[in-house]
Amino acid sequence: MQPYNSFGLAARARWGCEITDLASLQQLLSQPQWRELPRLVIGGGSNLLLSCDFAGLALINRLKGIEVTETAEAWHLQVAAGEDWPALVAWSLQQGMPGLENLALIPGCAGAAPVQNIGAYGVELAQVCEHVDAFDLTEGRLVRLPAEACHFGYRESRFKGEWQHTHIITGIGLRLRKEWQPQCKYGPLAELSQPSAQDIYARVCQLRQAKLPDPARLGNAGSFFKNPTVPRAQADALKADYPAMPLYPADPGMAKLAAGWLIEQAGLKGYRQGQAAVHREQALVLVNLGGASAQELLSLARHVRQTVQARFGLWLDHEVRIMGEAGEWKEALACGD
Missing domain, CATH: 3.30.43.10 (Uridine Diphospho-n-acetylenolpyruvylglucosamine Reductase, domain 2)
Known part of the structure; x- marks a missing residue:
């Protein structure tokens, strides 16, 4: 593999x-x-x-195909699960259908998007997803699941939980509103003044290419850890100790922290164990420098978690799916905690 x-x-x-x-x-x-x-x-x-x-x-x-239907309010895209996500985002903009530009260059296929409820720069798949098509193994047939049935959360869905072993995603349905509004309140996008969808797309691509290594050149799985969501009181206490710490909106009474910033402040940027390392430009990414073993990457990830916990009192959860002999290993990083 x-x-x-x-x-x-x-x-x-x-x-x-x-x-x-x-x-x-x-x-x-x-x-x-x-x-x-x-x-x-x-x-x-x-x-x-x-x-x-x-x-x-x-x-x-390797399921392929994109179909587009149109109403007065929106474009509706039916996308086969094997379609490349970055190519889909670029194609939709070329066709004059904005709405996915904040999700540019997220690696992977369309079928993986609802599993993680992928998101970036203030936009999540859940905001544009109408339905998910899947093969239901319990019923032996194809089913169409409305977005609300998928229980999308921050990098979560039922496809990571109760549906993990019963549903195989075959396609997704997206709704892109014709009354487009720029989503540019998050991070560096806030610097843009009255941007077009193409402006946002170009800026997101620039940001991702500057910070994230190309897997074809340096093995990685993108963001390894989730940004932790903590009670607002805990976030405010950390902010008092670390005034430069970024904070982002979350559910009422909660705040989201930047895992990459926490890892960098813990002194781990560029840290390596064997051929596994924390990326020198983006601390949220763990990389295979060449010939790394899975155990080296897991050991590195555990060290990152333990170091951040010792410094900030927070345990980071992994976003990357860690697969064992018979399926996903959800407690892979708990060893040694």
């Missing part, structure tokens, strides 16, 4: 299959010998850390 994960980790699956059409997926999963195996669905592999060989069936999602 080395070509199928952006960390470039050497790992193998017991079985593997590329899925190019829905009929093939249905036929495969109608057979008990395949349906009952542990499954790992991979699109771009940009949010995975393969900790070991996988004992089940790896499904490589």
